[in-house]
Amino acid sequence: MTFPPKDSVGYVYPQTVVFQDTIELESKGYLKGFQLAYETYGTLNNDKSNAILICHALSGDHHVAGYHQCETEAESLKTVGWWNTMIGPGKPIDTDIFFVVCSNNLGGCSGSTGPSSINPETGQQYGTDFPIVTVNDWVKTQAMLSDHLGIKQWAAVAGGSLGGMQALQWSIDFPQRLRHCLVIASAPKLNAQNIGFNDVARQAIRTDPDFHNGNYYSVKTTPSRGMRVARMIGHITYLSEDMMALKFGRSLRKKSKFDYEFTPEFEVESYLRYQGDRFVDRFDANTYLLMTKALDYFDPAAKTNDSLKEALTGVKADFFVASFSSDWRFAPERSREIVRALQSNRVNVSYSEIKCDQGHDSFLLNIDDYMNVMFAYLRRIAKEVGELS
Amino acid sequence: MTFPPKDSVGYVYPQTVVFQDTIELESKGYLKGFQLAYETYGTLNNDKSNAILICHALSGDHHVAGYHQCETEAESLKTVGWWNTMIGPGKPIDTDIFFVVCSNNLGGCSGSTGPSSINPETGQQYGTDFPIVTVNDWVKTQAMLSDHLGIKQWAAVAGGSLGGMQALQWSIDFPQRLRHCLVIASAPKLNAQNIGFNDVARQAIRTDPDFHNGNYYSVKTTPSRGMRVARMIGHITYLSEDMMALKFGRSLRKKSKFDYEFTPEFEVESYLRYQGDRFVDRFDANTYLLMTKALDYFDPAAKTNDSLKEALTGVKADFFVASFSSDWRFAPERSREIVRALQSNRVNVSYSEIKCDQGHDSFLLNIDDYMNVMFAYLRRIAKEVGELS
Known part of the structure; x- marks a missing residue:
C-alpha cells in the first residue's frame, strides 16, 4: 500500500499569517496583533470561486485533512487530519475540484495566537491575560484570512458542532461572502444542560x-x-x-x-x-x-429578541443543514430550529437527518448516508461555481 | 403554622443497632462487626405485618421523613427527611397505617459503619481499608436489622433509583420476607453510559x-x-x-x-x-x-446468563414498578425491562410510567400522578395486611 493514500491530500504543511494591527474583540478585550495557522488543499481557480472554508470544533485545529510528514510512515499515519474522511480527491469535499482552507481558531493551541503564546506587552505567556474570544471574533479573523488569501466569496463555509456555529455566524456577518453555508450537528445556541x-x-x-x-x-x-x-x-x-x-x-x-x-x-x-x-x-x-466559553456565549438571536428568524433575515447563502438521530449533545431538534428559521425567511435550505448510532461524533465519521448527501450537495456547489458541467 | 407540620411524622430520632460478629462481604472483604443507624416511624402492629422497609439511594441516608430537633425551628426545618413528601400521616406511605423503617447503608457516612468509622483492628479510620460493599451486602445487613426488629416479613420493601435496586434484590434473596416490592426510577443494571x-x-x-x-x-x-x-x-x-x-x-x-x-x-x-x-x-x-461502585456492580442477571427472567424466577412478592418520562439516567425503558422479566414469570406487577418534566429526581418529588398511584397501591397493601377494610 502506498502512503500517503491516493484518496488523501497527502502530506500537508501548515502556513502562518501574521496580522500586526491591534484587534478589539467582542469581549472588549484586545490583542496587539496576532497570527493564524492554517492549511490549504487543492488549487484555487482563476476567478477564486472554488474555495471552501472549514471551521473547526472544540478540540480541533487547522489540520483537517492529509498527513504531516514524520520520521516514519507509522508516525505520519497518526497525524491524519480530523476530517480526512470528508476531504480529499474524490471525496465529498473534493480537492480535485475545491480549494479547501482551514485555520486554527484565535485562542487555539496549535499555531494561532492563544493563551500559551507570548504576550508582546509582557514578554510572558498570556495565560489568563488572554481575552475571552467568541464565535463572532473567529468569523471576523477568518474574514481577515480570506482577505489575505484574496478570496472575496467562499463557495462554501462549512463546519460541524462549534464549527457549524461559525458557519452560521458567517452567513449573518458576511452574507455576500459565502454562496453556501453547511451547518452540521450544530445548534443555534447552547441550552442549560450544554452549559x-x-x-x-x-x-x-x-x-x-x-x-x-x-x-x-x-x-x-x-x-x-x-x-x-x-x-x-x-x-x-x-x-x-x-x-x-x-x-x-x-x-x-x-x-x-x-x-x-x-x-x-x-x-x-x-x-x-x-x-x-x-x-x-x-x-x-x-x-x-x-x-467552551465561546460555545456558551454563542446565541445570534440574543440581539433580535430571541428571534432566530430575525437574526437570519439578511442571510444570502443557500444552506445545507444535517443532524444525527443519536446525537443528544446537539439533538436533531436543535438543527430543525435553524431550518425552520431559515425557511420562514424563504432561504433555500436542504436538511438531512441521518439515522445512525454514533452520537454527536457522527459528524466526523464515515457514515454512508451522510457521505452521500454531502457528496451530492458539494457536486451542486461545484456546478454553480463552474467547476463541473 | 404549627411546627412540625401535622402531616409529617414530626421530630424523629435515629437509633443504632450493633452487630458484633464478623461479616464477610460479596467482595470477600470483611468487617469485624458493624453498626447500622436507622429510623422508624408509625407503630408496628401486633402481628408485625404492617412494616415497610425503605432503601435509600446514592446520597441518601436513614432520615427519610420528619425532622431532627435543633435549637431553632428554622434549623429544624432544614433537616426535613429526603422522602417526606411520600411518608407521613395521610400520605401515600401512611404512618397512621404502616410502621416505616429505613437504615443508613453499610459503608455510609450518617451513622452506619463506613470508611470514616474507626477500624477496630487499627484504631484508625478505615479510609480505603473499608471493603467494597454491594447491593447484596446491603440487603443481607438489612435482613439482619429485620431480625433485630423481629420483622419476619415486610409488607413492602421500597426504594427509588439505587434504592429500587435494593428492593429488587430483596425479592430475589429473601422471596418469603416481603409481600410487595416497590421499584421506582430504577434499572436492572447500569449501562455503559451510567458507568x-x-x-x-x-x-x-x-x-x-x-x-x-x-x-x-x-x-x-x-x-x-x-x-x-x-x-x-x-x-x-x-x-x-x-x-x-x-x-x-x-x-x-x-x-x-x-x-x-x-x-x-x-x-x-x-x-x-x-x-x-x-x-x-x-x-x-x-x-x-x-x-457509585455498588451501582456499577449491581446486575442480578449476571449469574443467570444475562437472563433477568431467570434471575427473578424465585420471586414471590407482588411488584409496583414506576418510571418517569423525562428520566434519562434510568429511562422508562430500563423499568420496562424489569416489568417484562416479571411478567414472563407471571408475577403480579403494576407498572406506571409517569409523564413529567423533572427527570430522575422525580421520584423524590410531589407529583400528583405519582402520589396518586403510590397512594392507591399502598392502600391495597394496607388492606392485605388487615390494616384497612
Whole structure:
C-alpha cells in the first residue's frame, strides 16, 4: 500500500499569517496583533470561486485533512487530519475540484495566537491575560484570512458542532461572502444542560491545584487531572447511549470477574480514562476553557429578541443543514430550529437527518448516508461555481 | 403554622443497632462487626405485618421523613427527611397505617459503619481499608436489622433509583420476607453510559490531591474539589434537559449582560456550583465512591446468563414498578425491562410510567400522578395486611 493514500491530500504543511494591527474583540478585550495557522488543499481557480472554508470544533485545529510528514510512515499515519474522511480527491469535499482552507481558531493551541503564546506587552505567556474570544471574533479573523488569501466569496463555509456555529455566524456577518453555508450537528445556541456540562469541565480544570489561576506555564506544570476529567465528561456527551452500549456494554476489562477494586472493572472506564490521558498531552487547558466559553456565549438571536428568524433575515447563502438521530449533545431538534428559521425567511435550505448510532461524533465519521448527501450537495456547489458541467 | 407540620411524622430520632460478629462481604472483604443507624416511624402492629422497609439511594441516608430537633425551628426545618413528601400521616406511605423503617447503608457516612468509622483492628479510620460493599451486602445487613426488629416479613420493601435496586434484590434473596416490592426510577443494571458518568465522578475525587489515597481523615482534609465536580456531574444527570431549560434556560446570573469572565455568567452555572459546594459539607468522599461502585456492580442477571427472567424466577412478592418520562439516567425503558422479566414469570406487577418534566429526581418529588398511584397501591397493601377494610 502506498502512503500517503491516493484518496488523501497527502502530506500537508501548515502556513502562518501574521496580522500586526491591534484587534478589539467582542469581549472588549484586545490583542496587539496576532497570527493564524492554517492549511490549504487543492488549487484555487482563476476567478477564486472554488474555495471552501472549514471551521473547526472544540478540540480541533487547522489540520483537517492529509498527513504531516514524520520520521516514519507509522508516525505520519497518526497525524491524519480530523476530517480526512470528508476531504480529499474524490471525496465529498473534493480537492480535485475545491480549494479547501482551514485555520486554527484565535485562542487555539496549535499555531494561532492563544493563551500559551507570548504576550508582546509582557514578554510572558498570556495565560489568563488572554481575552475571552467568541464565535463572532473567529468569523471576523477568518474574514481577515480570506482577505489575505484574496478570496472575496467562499463557495462554501462549512463546519460541524462549534464549527457549524461559525458557519452560521458567517452567513449573518458576511452574507455576500459565502454562496453556501453547511451547518452540521450544530445548534443555534447552547441550552442549560450544554452549559452545565461545559461549566463542570471548566470547574474541574480551574480547581486543579496545578492550574495556578491559568498561569501554569511559568511553573512548568499543567492542570492534567482537571483536563482528564473534563475530557472524560466530554466524551460521554459525544457518544450516544446506544453506541456506548454497543461498543462497551458491561464488558469487563481484560478479566472474567470483578476485582472489587477501584482499578477499572469495565472496558468503558478504561476507554474514557485513556481518552482523558491522551487529551492532556495534546491540548492546552486555557484554550479548552476559551473554546467552551465561546460555545456558551454563542446565541445570534440574543440581539433580535430571541428571534432566530430575525437574526437570519439578511442571510444570502443557500444552506445545507444535517443532524444525527443519536446525537443528544446537539439533538436533531436543535438543527430543525435553524431550518425552520431559515425557511420562514424563504432561504433555500436542504436538511438531512441521518439515522445512525454514533452520537454527536457522527459528524466526523464515515457514515454512508451522510457521505452521500454531502457528496451530492458539494457536486451542486461545484456546478454553480463552474467547476463541473 | 404549627411546627412540625401535622402531616409529617414530626421530630424523629435515629437509633443504632450493633452487630458484633464478623461479616464477610460479596467482595470477600470483611468487617469485624458493624453498626447500622436507622429510623422508624408509625407503630408496628401486633402481628408485625404492617412494616415497610425503605432503601435509600446514592446520597441518601436513614432520615427519610420528619425532622431532627435543633435549637431553632428554622434549623429544624432544614433537616426535613429526603422522602417526606411520600411518608407521613395521610400520605401515600401512611404512618397512621404502616410502621416505616429505613437504615443508613453499610459503608455510609450518617451513622452506619463506613470508611470514616474507626477500624477496630487499627484504631484508625478505615479510609480505603473499608471493603467494597454491594447491593447484596446491603440487603443481607438489612435482613439482619429485620431480625433485630423481629420483622419476619415486610409488607413492602421500597426504594427509588439505587434504592429500587435494593428492593429488587430483596425479592430475589429473601422471596418469603416481603409481600410487595416497590421499584421506582430504577434499572436492572447500569449501562455503559451510567458507568461512564460514575467513573468520571470517581476520577474527579480520586485524583484530587486532597484525597491522599482515601486516607484524608488523618491529614484533616477532604477532596472537596473532586467531590464538588462529582456532584455537579451527578446533578446534570438527575435533571432532565427540558427541566433545566425550563428552570434556567440561558438566564444570566444577576446581571443583564455578559461579563466575559470565568465567574458564572448563567444561572445554571451558579446552581450547579452551589449544589456541588453544599454536598462537600455533608457527605464523605469515600462513601460516595463506595455507593457509585455498588451501582456499577449491581446486575442480578449476571449469574443467570444475562437472563433477568431467570434471575427473578424465585420471586414471590407482588411488584409496583414506576418510571418517569423525562428520566434519562434510568429511562422508562430500563423499568420496562424489569416489568417484562416479571411478567414472563407471571408475577403480579403494576407498572406506571409517569409523564413529567423533572427527570430522575422525580421520584423524590410531589407529583400528583405519582402520589396518586403510590397512594392507591399502598392502600391495597394496607388492606392485605388487615390494616384497612
